[in-house]
Amino acid sequence: MSATAAAIERELHTDIPLSLAMGVRVSEASLERVRLSAPLAANLNPHATVFGGSAVALAILASWTLLRLRERAVGSTAALLIQRSSMQYEHPITSAFEALCELRDEEAYERFRRTLERHGRARITLGALIAQDGARRASFEGDFVGLRS
Amino acid sequence: MSATAAAIERELHTDIPLSLAMGVRVSEASLERVRLSAPLAANLNPHATVFGGSAVALAILASWTLLRLRERAVGSTAALLIQRSSMQYEHPITSAFEALCELRDEEAYERFRRTLERHGRARITLGALIAQDGARRASFEGDFVGLRS
Numbered sequence: 001m002s003a004t005a006a007a008i009e010r011e012l013h014t015d016i017p018l019s020l021a022m023g024v025r026v027s028e029a030s031l032e033r034v035r036l037s038a039p040l041a042a043n044l045n046p047h048a049t050v051f052g053g054s055a056v057a058l059a060i061l062a063s064w065t066l067l068r069l070r071e072r073a074v075g076s077t078a079a080l081l082i083q084r085s086s087m088q089y090e091h092p093i094t095s096a097f098e099a100l101c102e103l104r105d106e107e108a109y110e111r112f113r114r115t116l117e118r119h120g121r122a123r124i125t126l127g128a129l130i131a132q133d134g135a136r137r138a139s140f141e142g143d144f145v146g147l148r149s
Numbered sequence: 150m151s152a153t154a155a156a157i158e159r160e161l162h163t164d165i166p167l168s169l170a171m172g173v174r175v176s177e178a179s180l181e182r183v184r185l186s187a188p189l190a191a192n193l194n195p196h197a198t199v200f201g202g203s204a205v206a207l208a209i210l211a212s213w214t215l216l217r218l219r220e221r222a223v224g225s226t227a228a229l230l231i232q233r234s235s236m237q238y239e240h241p242i243t244s245a246f247e248a249l250c251e252l253r254d255e256e257a258y259e260r261f262r263r264t265l266e267r268h269g270r271a272r273i274t275l276g277a278l279i280a281q282d283g284a285r286r287a288s289f290e291g292d293f294v295g296l297r298s
Contacts, residue, residue, distance in 0.1 A: 015195035018203055021170035046164035052231035053209045054167055057202025082201035086235040 005029045008065065019061055022054055026065075027098065031073055034066040037098045050093035055130050059140035060085060062099035063126040067144055070109060077149050078116055083123065084143040093130070093137045101128040112146065120148040154178045157214065168210055171203055175214075176247065180222055183215040186247045199242035204279050208289035209234060211248035212275040216293055219258060226298050227265055232272065233292040242279070242286045250277040261295065269297040 009026040012019045023042045028035040036058055043054035060082055067080050103109055108124060115122035123145050130138035158175040161168045172191045177184040185207055192203035209231055216229050252258060257273060264271035272294050279287035 015193075016200050016202075017191055017193055018167075018171065018200055021191070022167065042166055042170070044164075044166055047228050047230070049230075051165050051167055051206075051209075052234065053165075053202070053206025056205050056209075056234060057200075060200075060202045060205075079196050081196070081198075081238070081241065083238050084236065085201065085205060085238075087233065089230070089232050089234075092230065 002029075008069075012061065012065065016061065018057065022057065024058065024061060029065060029069060031070055031103070033100070033102045034062045034069070035098055035100045036062045036065070037096060039096045040094070047092070048094070050097055052087075052089055055089065055093065055097065055138050056085060056087045056140065058097070058099040059087065059101070059128040059130055059138070060142060062101040062128050063140070063142050064144065066101045066103060067124070067126065067146075070103070071146065074113065076116070078146040079149055081145050081147065082142055083145045085140065086142075087138055087140045089138045091137045093132045095132055097130055097132045097137065099128050099130055099140070101126060116146045116148060122146045157218075161210065161214065165210065167206065171206065173207065173210060178214060178218060180219055180252070182249070182251045183211045183218070184247055184249045185211045185214070186245060188245045189243070196241070197243070199246055201236070201238055204238065204242065204246065204287050205234060205236045205289065207246070207248040208236065208250070208277040208279055208287070209291060211250040211277050212289070212291050213293065215250045215252060216273065216275065216295075219252070220295065223262065225265070227295040228298055230294050230296065231291055232294045234289065235291075236287055236289045238287045240286045242281045244281055246279055246281050246286065248277050248279050248289070250275055265295045265297060271295045
């Protein structure tokens with residue numbers, strides 16, 4: 001784990017206590033890609049697979065972390081709030097799992113940035129995947145709103 | 150809290166450990182209506198409001214609990230798994246919050262029951278609301294799959 005990832009992990013655990021309860025670890029954190037992991041034990045459902053609420057929470061955390069890193073990189077302290085989330089659960093997850101958010105649409109982020117600068121408020125859609133051992137288990141999409149502080 | 154609600158709360162905390170970490174309490178639990186609550190502290194985001202992942206997790210728990218109570222009432226031990234979730238976050242939540250799931254479409258449940266009995270697999274859509282002090286803050290919809298065990 002890089003020094004950045006370690007610092008972001010500590011911050012996540014402090015800022016969002018549920019991430020600590022879920023056992024969230026930051027595996028990668030860059031402006032292009034955030035990868036978080038969580039163990040099975042803290043996130044179990046009664047069928048010995050991952051609770052759907054934990055999976056969607058990990059996807060939200062990965063997407064929000066990527067957006068926060070982007071905003072910080074340009075000196076923005078905008079509040080970043082989720083406005084809509086949707087999740088498709090494709091297969092049960094039977095072990096530790098990961099959420100991966102990649103920013104693939106640079107233009108969408110640039111529009112978000114410009115609108116936030118100009119109007120103090122902007123919206124962006126981010127996608128994330130949930131995987132177990134590298135295989136996709138669920139897919140997430142979320143709309144986030146930035147509010148200039 | 151009724152004896153039933155207390156028993157369901159204990160079971161929820163055991164079956165889904167994240168519900169204990171979130172501080173989930175069962176306020177009402179009947180075949181028509183499940184109401185769960187959670188405190189702010191365990192579910193904070195960095196803006197001192199409720200983390201979006203906690204809100205959607207509480208809505209999933211309320212819906213799943215209602216469906217489980219229904220299934221138990223007819224002697225079914227089917228596994229109940231979430232297949233799709235969507236959540237609209239309408240207003241930030243600044244204190245303890247609730248998720249309310251009501252079964253309004255009895256016919257949809259009867260169809261779910263019959264299909265599950267006949268084919269060993271069925272799907273049902275449930276809705277839930279997230280509220281703070283009785284005012285709506287988010288709305289949830291989820292598709293659940295029942296699998297005969």
